[in-house]
Amino acid sequence: MQIRGALWTTMALFLSLGAPVSASASDLPPVLEDIIGRSLGLAQLAQLALANDDAAAQAARLRLRAAGPEGLRAFERAHEAALTAAYDAVLAAAEAPQDRRDPAGLADPARARLLAALDTVCxxxxxxxxxxxxxxxxxxxxxxxxxxxxxxxxxxxxxxxxxxxxxxxxxxxxxxxxxxxxxxxxxxxxxxxxxxxxxxxxxxxxxxxxxxxxxxxxxxxxxxxxxxxxxxxxxxxxxxxxxxxxxxxxxxxxxxxxxxxxxxxxxxxxxxxxxxxxxxxxxxxxxxxxxxxxxxxxxxxxxxxxxxxxxxxxxxxxxxxxxxxxxxxxxxxxxxxxxxxxxxxxxxxxxxxxxxxxxxxxxxxxxxxxxxxxxxxxxxxxxxxxxxxxxxxxxxxxxxxxxxxxxxxxxxxxxxxxxxxxxxxxxxxxxxxxxxxxxxxxxxLGLADPTSYGGLVGGGRRSQAHL
Structure with missing residues (x-):
């Protein structure tokens, strides 16, 4: 898919509204009908989960998660090669030279995006x-x-x-x-x-x-x-x-x-x-x-x-x-x-x-x-x-x-x-x-002991409003 900008955002909004994964063409905004045809299945969502548009990607990840274990399996099928490479890199990191700062390449932007999407679905x-x-x-x-x-x-x-x-x-x-x-x-x-x-x-x-x-x-x-x-x-x-x-x-x-x-x-x-x-x-x-x-x-x-x-x-x-x-x-x-x-x-x-x-x-x-x-x-x-x-x-x-x-x-x-x-x-x-x-x-949680004095007002314990 070579879709960018406002179109990704429109698709993200549509997905986040909770439309069924297998929605028919009549349920879709007109701008999307010609792109995804009559349905947006788990395989398409799995591809969309790594889109450069963060809103669209996150919406797709959440839809995959809502599909349960089958959503996870769809993501695995779509990105099996990249997931296997990342897993093998972690295995290899156990014996990697000690001076390597990122032995599994987890800081690589593409790999980090892949793993963030996987974590959301899991x-x-x-x-x-x-x-x-x-x-x-x-x-x-x-x-x-x-x-x-x-x-x-x-x-x-x-x-x-x-x-x-x-x-x-x-x-x-x-x-x-x-x-x-x-x-x-x-x-x-x-x-x-x-x-x-x-x-x-x-x-x-x-x-x-x-x-x-x-x-x-x-x-x-x-x-x-x-x-x-x-x-x-x-x-x-x-x-x-x-x-x-x-x-x-x-x-x-x-x-x-x-x-x-x-x-x-x-x-x-x-x-x-x-x-x-x-x-x-x-x-x-x-x-x-x-x-x-x-x-x-x-x-x-x-x-x-x-x-x-x-x-x-x-x-x-x-x-x-x-x-x-x-x-x-x-x-x-x-x-x-x-x-x-x-x-x-x-x-x-x-x-x-x-x-x-x-x-x-x-x-x-x-x-x-x-x-x-x-x-x-x-x-x-x-x-x-x-x-x-x-x-x-x-x-x-x-x-x-x-x-x-x-x-x-x-x-x-x-x-x-x-x-x-x-x-x-x-x-x-x-x-x-x-x-x-x-x-x-x-x-x-046992961290405020009134019998212990540390020279701090209230023992250093404070309460703040949490919004």
Whole structure:
């Protein structure tokens, strides 16, 4: 198509008004009839999604997204060669020379435009590595699940999965989990995907006073909620796991969701109780084996102290997500929030399990493209190697604690004699209130401590009208 200027804008306006993708010629503005004939199909929208006119391109991207996974497939078909080249470039970036500033060519304007369009259609940042379609309307996700006979995987996070500065755990999901081939295949083929934001992701900016800044998020956690095809919750996979363990947890939850989808009443409660009680027993055996391998005494795993009626502090919540704590702990300290230590027994077991954690080439390539560089090639290479070793260790700690501590408590909610929330929103609220220690009732997310004095009016906390 060689259409420019006002014509693109007219087409963008027409598309944004919500006309059907297969509108007939009589529905189109006359100026468009001779150009697109009797219909504007997904293939044409996929081409239009990369138009030089931003308004037209964005309108086409949104129409593709509204078409669901088929819209994503249409975009993939139209731009498969360019997407494959971009993906291969990220894989190659894992071994690229350390002095290359843009090893995957992601700053190239044409490639950046391609990936921005893909992210819009997917509903997820960094979608190149996963090609996953995420619903943001839960009702639509459940309708799709019923139609396809699949469970729903509903991700709850702080912030927006389409933004770079969504919460740290969701960024790790995009970088370390979703690009993994086994994770990607399982999510794409076996689940209907949905995400929703629990609240905005708190951001912190350190201004060094000379034009340099460090900008990141702070505190918060994420979880994947597994629902049967009718939208009823059956399990929660809390926080970050290593890819292989994440696949195993989701496979168990998928099997449970499929087995219980046709049950109701006492039959459903008994089936859920049987599964979750069996998982607690399996976790007991697993922890004993891990403890023996690490040379630890065989005794129940350590549990995090819960704040009870008091408002939880951000420093108490931080160790519940080890990988993001590695980034956030110094920043929490700067705000006057001391960070609780991780139990030594967890650390010793993680030291044994960390070397076996496998990260995909896609993940390693993305890490390489995002790595901060000093400009000293040898130093940057050493820093990158150290970062990957540390990342594997924090992944091992996260996996261990999330499964043995947090997931264990969730299993207990469904056990006989316990009361598990029957609806998704109640379950989400309980996870965030009781397990992640970030209750909705605290607008400051544990970052405003009236017992800590820092020489600043109001402790440096301010409220501004948000339009």
């Amino acid at each position: 509903g997820q940042r960094d979608c190149l590595l996963s090609r996953l379609y995420w619903h943001t309307d839960l009702d639509e996700a459940v309708r799709t699940a019923r139609r396809e006979g699949k469970p729903v995987l509903s991700l709850r996070l702080l912030g927006d999965l389409r933004d770079e500065l969504s919460c740290a755990n969701s960024r790790f999901f995009r970088a370390l989990l979703y690009p993994d081939p086994a994770v990607r295949a399982l999510l794409r083929d076996r689940f209907v995907l949905h995400w929703a934001s629990e609240r905005a992701a708190p951001k912190i900016t350190i201004d060094l006073g000379d034009g340099r800044q460090v900008v990141t998020t702070i505190t918060g956690n994420s979880a994947h909620f597994v629902l049967d095809a009718g939208g009823r919750p059956v399990d929660v996979v809390p926080g970050l796991y290593a890819p292989a363990e994440f696949v195993a947890a989701l496979q168990r939850a998928e099997d449970l969701a499929r087995r219980t989808a046709v049950l109701a009443g006492d039959d459903l409660r008994d089936a859920l109780a049987d599964h979750h009680e069996a998982r607690v027993r399996a976790l007991d055996e697993s922890f004993k084996s891990q403890a023996i391998t690490a040379g630890q005494r065989v005794s129940p795993p350590p549990r995090a102290a819960r704040p009870g009626a008091l408002e939880p502090r951000a420093g108490q919540a931080a160790p519940l997500a080890i990988s993001k704590m590695a980034v956030e702990a110094p920043l929490l300290g700067a705000t006057g929030e001391p960070v609780d230590r991780v139990a030594e027994r967890w650390e010793r077991i993680a030291d044994v399990t960390a070397p076996s954690i496998a990260l995909s080439r896609a993940s390693l390539g993305l890490v390489r493209t995002q790595q901060w560089r000093s400009g000293d090639t040898s130093r940057d290479a050493a820093d990158r190697s150290a970062a990957i070793v540390a990342l594997r260790r924090t992944l091992a700690l996260d996996t261990l604690r999330n499964e043995q501590e947090i997931h264990r408590e969730i299993h207990g909610w469904w056990a006989r004699g316990a009361t598990a929330p029957a609806d998704l929103q109640s379950l989400v609220r309980r996870v965030y209130d009781e397990l992640f220690m970030t209750p909705a009732r605290d607008p400051w």
